[in-house]
Amino acid sequence: MSGIAKTPEPPYYAVIFSSQRTEGDRGYGIMADKMVELASQQKGFLGVESARDKGLGITVSYWDSLESIKDWKENSVHKVAQDKGKTEWYKKFSLRVCKVERHNFFEM
Template identity: 85%
Template structure:
């Protein structure tokens, strides 16, 4: 999970997940890697971008449709990760779903 996601022409959707972690890993890194791997297998998944510093993490995942986002939210393994996130990994988080109507890319 590195670099800028190569998304198709709009419209599509972005799910923006911003978080502040609790102290310690407690399996977070392994679960995060598993969730990205699993997301790539989901119908309608277009890509992901993620960055984290000592305090704030932001992950943006891209999806073809609201239905694809709903299916991901309800995926059984993802539900386990969500529950652990609330119980162990996040001090605070926000989730925003946006429709992308325009994009542009620059590459040297």
């Protein structure tokens, strides 16, 4: 997962997940990679962008509909990751769902 996601013409939806991690990995890296792979196989998935420094991580996933986002939230493997996130991996996090109505891209 690198670079800027190539998304279709709006409208579509963005799920913005911002987090602060606990110390240590405890399987986080493997699960994060697995979630990106699994999400990319879900109906309605359009792309993902992610960045993390020592204190803050931000992952933005793009979806074609609110229904697709709901289906991803309810995915059984994703639910396992959500539970581990709350009990082991995150000090705190926020999740925001936004409708993208306009976008612009620049590439040199």
